[in-house]
Structure formats: structure tokens, C-alpha cells
Amino acid sequence: MDGTQFMTFHDLAYDAGKTDFxxxxxxxxxxxxGELLEVAMGPQHPSTHGVFRMDVVLDGETVVKLKPVxxxxxxxxxxxAENTSYLGSMPYTDRLDxxxxxxxxxxxxxxxxxxxxxxxxxxxxxxxxxxxxxxxVLNHTCLAGFLLQDMGALGTPLMYAFREREKILDLFESLxxxxxxxxxxxxxxxxxxxxxxxxxxxxxxxxxxPKFLDEFDALLSGNEILMARxxxxxxxxxxxxxxxxxxxxxxxxxxxxxxLRKVDNYGIYSRYPFRVPLGDxxxxxxxxxxxxxxxxxxxxxxxPALKDIPEGPVVDPKAKLRGFRPKPGEAYGxxxxxxxxxxxYLISDGSPNPYRYRVRPPSLINLTILEDMCLGQTVAxxxxxxxxxxxxxxxxxx
Amino acid sequence: xxxxGILKGMVETAKNFAGSYHDPERLTTVExxxxxxxxxxxARQFPFLVHDTEDPMQGLRCVACQICEKECPPQCIxxxxxxxxxxxxxxxxxxxxxxxxxxxSVCMSCQICVEVCPFEAIKMDTEFELSNTDRFGGLLxxxxxLAKSNEHYRKIHPTEAAVSDDxxxxxxxxxxxxxxxxxxxxxxxxxxxxxxxxxxxxxAPVGVAATAPVPKPSAPAAAPAAAPAA
Ligand code: SF4
Ligand code: SF4
Numbered sequence: 001m002d003g004t005q006f007m008t009f010h011d012l013a014y015d016a017g018k019t020d021f022x023x024x025x026x027x028x029x030x031x032x033x034g035e036l037l038e039v040a041m042g043p044q045h046p047s048t049h050g051v052f053r054m055d056v057v058l059d060g061e062t063v064v065k066l067k068p069v070x071x072x073x074x075x076x077x078x079x080x081a082e083n084t085s086y087l088g089s090m091p092y093t094d095r096l097d098x099x100x101x102x103x104x105x106x107x108x109x110x111x112x113x114x115x116x117x118x119x120x121x122x123x124x125x126x127x128x129x130x131x132x133x134x135x136x137v138l139n140h141t142c143l144a145g146f147l148l149q150d151m152g153a154l155g156t157p158l159m160y161a162f163r164e165r166e167k168i169l170d171l172f173e174s175l176x177x178x179x180x181x182x183x184x185x186x187x188x189x190x191x192x193x194x195x196x197x198x199x200x201x202x203x204x205x206x207x208x209x210p211k212f213l214d215e216f217d218a219l220l221s222g223n224e225i226l227m228a229r230x231x232x233x234x235x236x237x238x239x240x241x242x243x244x245x246x247x248x249x250x251x252x253x254x255x256x257x258x259x260l261r262k263v264d265n266y267g268i269y270s271r272y273p274f275r276v277p278l279g280d281x282x283x284x285x286x287x288x289x290x291x292x293x294x295x296x297x298x299x300x301x302x303x304p305a306l307k308d309i310p311e312g313p314v315v316d317p318k319a320k321l322r323g324f325r326p327k328p329g330e331a332y333g334x335x336x337x338x339x340x341x342x343x344x345y346l347i348s349d350g351s352p353n354p355y356r357y358r359v360r361p362p363s364l365i366n367l368t369i370l371e372d373m374c375l376g377q378t379v380a381x382x383x384x385x386x387x388x389x390x391x392x393x394x395x396x397x398x
Numbered sequence: 399x400x401x402x403g404i405l406k407g408m409v410e411t412a413k414n415f416a417g418s419y420h421d422p423e424r425l426t427t428v429e430x431x432x433x434x435x436x437x438x439x440x441a442r443q444f445p446f447l448v449h450d451t452e453d454p455m456q457g458l459r460c461v462a463c464q465i466c467e468k469e470c471p472p473q474c475i476x477x478x479x480x481x482x483x484x485x486x487x488x489x490x491x492x493x494x495x496x497x498x499x500x501x502x503s504v505c506m507s508c509q510i511c512v513e514v515c516p517f518e519a520i521k522m523d524t525e526f527e528l529s530n531t532d533r534f535g536g537l538l539x540x541x542x543x544l545a546k547s548n549e550h551y552r553k554i555h556p557t558e559a560a561v562s563d564d565x566x567x568x569x570x571x572x573x574x575x576x577x578x579x580x581x582x583x584x585x586x587x588x589x590x591x592x593x594x595x596x597x598x599x600x601x602a603p604v605g606v607a608a609t610a611p612v613p614k615p616s617a618p619a620a621a622p623a624a625a626p627a628a
Contacts, residue, residue: 088471091508156411163426170438177442177522183508191513195440195557219410222403322465322514 036064039379043072049146049386050393054370061378066371070364073397081357086112086187086324089357094181096342097363097395099139102131102172103337105185110266111333111344116326118188118316125268126309127190130202131175131182132267132335133298133305137209138168139338140249140291143390147288148220150387151229157220164212167205174198187324188316199306206302213295221292230285234373234385237282244369248340248362249290250389254282260336267335272301287388325352339363339390359398363391439555442509442522444502447544450487454545459519461486462495466511466520474504475511487566488573498541502528518562524554 042053051072057065077096081089093108094101106128113120120128145161169179174195176182184191220226236246241254251258259276261269277293279286328350334343340362347356366389374382417424428435451457462479478497486492511520523546530536552559 084471085469087510087514088469091471091506091510160414166426174438174440177438177440177509178507181507183510192440215410219407223407224400224403227403322469322516 049391052393056382058379063374063377063379063382066374068367068370071397073393077398078357078359082354085352086354091183094183095394096398097339097392098180099142099392100135100337101180101182102135102184103335106132107333107335107342108344109185109187110335111331111346112187114331114333115329115346115348116187118319120189121313121316122310123312124189124314126305129267130302130305133302134168136298136338137295138165140295141165143291147387150384171202171205186315188319190314193314203306206299206306209299227285230288231283233284233377233381234388235283236373240372245365246369249287249294250366252276253279253286253290255280260334260341272304274301284384284388325350337362340366361395361398363395367391367396437524439557441524442507443526444505444507444523445500445511445520446523446546447498447541448519448521448548448551449545450548458494458545459487459517460495460498461492461517465514469514470511471508472504472506474501488570495541498544499538500544501538503537518566521551
């Protein structure tokens with residue numbers, strides 16, 4: 001089977017010119033209809049994490065072909081951003097990966113700061129680090145819950161995960177005003193300072209979190225059914241992962257030591273020692289465990305950061321809210337979001353709107369490899385493989 | 399031994415199940431709408447317009463500058479400026495909005511209008527129970543529905559409102575000082591002009607006073623210098 005195949009606009013037009021029979025004959029192979037079954041999973045399938053479709057061709061229960069179909073949630077994010085001011089795109093970035101709005105904000109702010117040459121004050125750097133790591137914990141908690149939901153552990157793990165997630169969302173709400181659509185970072189800092197008592201609350205949540213992780217580990221990580229279900233499923237080799245441009249926990253689960261927090265040293269990550277967990281099988285179980293371990297590492301960063309945070313301003317006094325026009329140029333800002341490398345590429349022509357605005361979404365690029373991971377496995381395994389990629393359709397389709 | 403992992407997991411579930419009857423840590427849900435969790439101080443839902451006086455329409459702080467209309471990312475604000483002007487909270491003559499509509503079905507609660515408004519005129523409310531049977535008209539709110547008093551703002555966002563009140567108080571003080579200074583400067587200018595004319599008349603024949611500093615009409619410090627010359 002050749003590499004991943006996408007449904008492009010060209011394909012669609014090409015398909016449209018054919019009769020249904022011709023198209024089917026091509027996909028399935030003439031003479032084998034009746035033996036192979038073509039199933040469209042999604043876009044309303046409960047396990048597709050949003051409006052995502054997989055066209056799978058099955059031989060019995062084995063996947064022989066899988067075509068991911070994107071675009072149901074396309075909202076023209078990039079073009080809209082080219083038509084609003086730089087500030088106006090900030091709330092739209094919340095809606096890319098709606099679990100991780102604060103890291104999206106940060107990536108975009110970083111790109112604009114590079115473009116406009118703004119300096120981020122010390123306190124704002126700390127707030128960014130803290131909120132980003134809290135976001136990572138939140139995202140991985142949810143992912144663990146959803147992944148187990150996909151495996152058929154209905155309810156319980158997801159509810160436990162959501163119970164903990166709520167605590168972090170409460171922190172976000174009291175800081176930014178919104179639970180999910182935070183719209184908090186600004187070019188050259190953050191929108192507002194921490195409210196009174198926030199740090200104490202955050203310290204409490206961080207101090208209590210390991211208890212939940214222990215509970216979750218006891219509940220599931222050693223569970224024999226989970227292991228039987230996930231080990232050796234959806235394998236991805238390190239070589240293929242690198243070639244396909246996979247980033248984030250997916251890449252690290254395949255054993256490649258690549259974390260932008262270490263590689264790029266953006267923000268103030270160099271001040272806090274933390275380890276990058278690596279898997280060695282690249283299967284679904286490794287991807288699950290990587291996330292569990294990453295949460296513990298994040299907590300290790302959070303604990304001292306919440307103590308060290310200095311007083312001071314939270315935004316560069318040079319940064320302008322109204323009439324912001326960076327000088328002509330281009331910039332690429334990228335950070336390690338919980339899902340992988342999120343990058344924003346901006347070209348400015350000196351006007352209030354970006355001339356070009358491009359997002360490099362980790363979810364989309366991690367998803368392109370789906371067929372290679374699923375071939376030869378059963379349909380049920382395809383479902384959990386998709387779950388382990390950790391996608392959010394808002395970011396895939398933009 | 400095979401199965402220990404499962405048993406360990408079961409123990410966790412049992413603990414949580416038992417705990418959900420007595421341990422407040424495990425009782426995480428409330429029965430909305432009978433029970434409610436108080437919203438956070440910073441919480442934001444949809445914008446409202448702040449007014450200062452008894453009559454909401456007279457006291458709107460908004461001066462219809464249309465900055466928020468321009469900056470609102472999904473373009474859900476619609477403003478029509480007035481033709482005439484009226485005095486604002488610090489006595490300056492300003493325009494006011496004849497129409498100020500926000501389409502709440504489009505608004506994404508981003509707070510950008512609040513941030514860009516230079517007049518502390520638009521703020522975020524915490525009201526979220528806005529369900530309506532009229533899908534289009536019901537969520538298109540006009541300035542009468544949007545106007546809420548500053549007391550309301552103080553109640554829902556005390557910290558923020560204090561900062562905003564301070565900023566306005568400074569503005570008012572500045573405006574007062576400026577008005578006072580204007581009046582004084584005018585009087586001074588008149589006095590100075592008079593003094594200068596007298597000085598010129600007195601100095602012309604003597605010739606010495608010509609080297610004396612020429613009093614600037616608007617500089618108050620120059621006035622005493624002019625007095626001996628006269
Ligand atoms: S709300 Fe503020 S920004 Fe908007 S028109 Fe009124 S004064 Fe201007
Ligand atoms: S909150 Fe955002 S979307 Fe809503 S009116 Fe203000 S600027 Fe527009």
C-alpha cells in the first residue's frame with residue numbers, strides 16, 4: 001500500500017466525473033466487490049472526535065484502505081485573519097484547538113512579537129509558562145479520558161478526568177474571564193495581571209494534582225485489558241514519524257527526542273529542569289503513557305514557577321492596542337503545544353492587517369499519517385488509533 | 399498476577415463511589431438551576447453600556463467614536479452617531495449614539511470592545527441566561543437593553559470598576575483643573591495684556607525698561623516681573 005492518500009479538491013472533482021460504480025471499482029478493485037466493504041465512518045460517528053470522516057475499506061474486519069476526509073469544520077480562519085487587525089485574530093486563535101486556547105494565544109503572540117520586536121516582561125513570561133503548562137495538564141487529562149472512552153471504558157475515566165479538568169478551568173476563568181475561549185495573551189505580555197489569591201489557588205491545584213494522577217494510574221495504567229487493547233496497536237516507526245513531520249507526544253512516543261521547549265528554548269523554559277518522556281514502541285499504549293508522564297513533568301515545572309513568579313508589569317509599555325502596525329517583514333513563531341508544534345507564519349506589509357497569515361496546526365499534520373498506522377488492523381483499533389493521535393477538529397480544519 | 403490491575407482499578411472506582419455520598423471532594427456537581435455556583439469576578443459574557451445618571455439614555459458614557467465597531471472581530475456592533483452634541487460626565491460636549499446595537503448571536507465574548515474603548519463606556523456583563531424564543535430579533539439588543547448603571551458594574555466586577563472609577567476621577571479632575579486653568583489663563587492674559595500696554599506706555603520715554611523681560615501673556619510667572627517695570 002502506498003503512503004497516505006488525501007482527499008484533495010482535485011480528487012473530489014475527479015471523482016465527481018465518474019459514475020459511482022467506476023469510483024467504487026477503483027477503490028475496491030474490480031471483481032472484489034462483495035468481498036470488501038466500504039464504510040464511511042463519520043462525520044457523525046461518535047468516535048471521530050468531531051466532524052471528521054474516515055472512508056475505510058474493510059476486508060472482513062481488517063482495514064485495507066483508509067482515507068481521512070477533512071474540511072467539515074472549515075471556517076476560513078486564515079483568510080479571516082488577513083482581513084482583521086492583528087489583535088482581532090487573537091480571539092479566533094482560541095477557537096483553533098479549543099482545549100488549549102492559552103497555548104494558541106501564546107504561539108500567535110510570539111509570532112507577532114517577533115514581527116514587531118516587542119519585549120515580554122518577566123512576570124508575563126512566568127504567567128505564560130504557568131498557563132501553558134496548566135493547559136498541557138488539562139489537555140492530557142482530557143485526552144486520557146477520551147481515549148478510554150473510545151476503547152469502551154464508558155463514562156468513568158472520562159468523568160474523573162473532567163472532574164480534575166474543572167479545577168484548572170476554574171483557574172482559567174478567574175484569571176481570564178472565560179473557561180475555554182480565554183483570549184488572554186497580548187502582543188508584548190498578557191491582558192491583565194493575576195487576580196488576588198490566584199497564585200495560592202493555583203498552588204493548591206498543582207499540589208493536589210499528583211493525587212489524581214496516582215488515582216488514574218491505579219485505575220487504568222496497569223489494567224490488563226487496557227494493555228491488551230493498546231499494546232502493539234497503531235504502531236508508528238520513528239523514521240516514518242520524522243518523514244511525515246509528526247510532532248508532539250506522537251513523535252516522542254515513537255522514541256524521537258524532540259521537544260520545542262528544549263530545542264527552541266522559548267519563554268523561560270531553560271530555567272526549569274524537566275525531562276522529556278520517550279516511548280519505544282510507538283503504539284497506542286506508549287502514546288497514552290507519554291501523556292501521563294508529561295503531566296507529571298509539567299507539574300514539576302509548575303511548582304517552582306508558581307513560587308518564583310516576580311512582581312512587575314505584565315505587558316510591554318511599547319505595545320499598542322489600537323492602531324497596531326508592525327513594520328513590513330515576516331516572522332514565524334512556534335511553540336510546543338500539548339498536541340505538537342503549533343506555528344504561526346505572518347507577513348506584514350505595514351498595514352493594520354497581516355498580508356499573509358498561516359497556521360501550522362499540529363493536529364492536521366499528525367493526522368495525515370493515520371492510514372499508515374491503521375492498515376492491517378481491525379476497525380476497532382482504527383478508532384483508538386485515531387483517539388491516540390489527539391486531534392481537535394477546530395485546528396485540523398481551521 | 400493477571401487481573402490485579404483490574405482489581406486495583408475496581409478499588410479506585412469503589413472508593414469514588416462511596417465517597418460521592420459523603421466526601422465533598424467527590425461531590426462535584428450542583429443541581430442547576432436550583433443551585434448555582436457564583437461566577438468568578440473576572441467572568442465575562444456579553445458587553446453592556448455603562449451609564450452614570452438616573453436616566454440611562456442621558457448618562458451613557460459612550461461618545462459614539464465607533465472604535466469598538468471597527469475593532470470588533472466578528473463585526474457585531476452597529477452604531478449611528480448623533481448629529482448634535484451633549485455634555486458628557488466631565489462637561490465636555492460630545493456626540494452620543496443614536497443607535498447602538500449588538501448582535502449577541504454573533505458576539506463571541508472576546509472583550510476586545512472593552513479593551514479598545516477609550517471612554518470606559520462598554521464593559522462585560524456576567525449575565526448568561528439569555529435564551530429567547532425569537533432567534534433573530536431576540537438576540538439583537540439595542541442601547542436601551544444594553545444600558546446598565548455603574549453601580550451594576552461595581553457590583554459584578556468590583557476590582558475592575560475601582561480602577562475604572564479612578565481613571566475617570568482623574569479625567570474629571572484633569573478636566574476641572576484645565577477648566578480652572580483656562581479661566582485663570584484668560585484672566586491672566588487679559589491682565590498681562592493690560593500690564594504690557596501700560597508698561598510699554600511707561601517705558602517708552604525712559605528707555606531703561608526696554609531691556610526688562612517682555613512678559614509673555616500666558617506665562618503667569620512673568621506677571622510679577624512686569625509689575626515693577628510698570
Ligand atoms: S463604546 Fe466606547 S469605543 Fe464604542 S463607540 Fe462608545 S465610546 Fe467609542
Ligand atoms: S465582546 Fe468581542 S465580539 Fe462581542 S461585541 Fe465586543 S468585540 Fe464584538
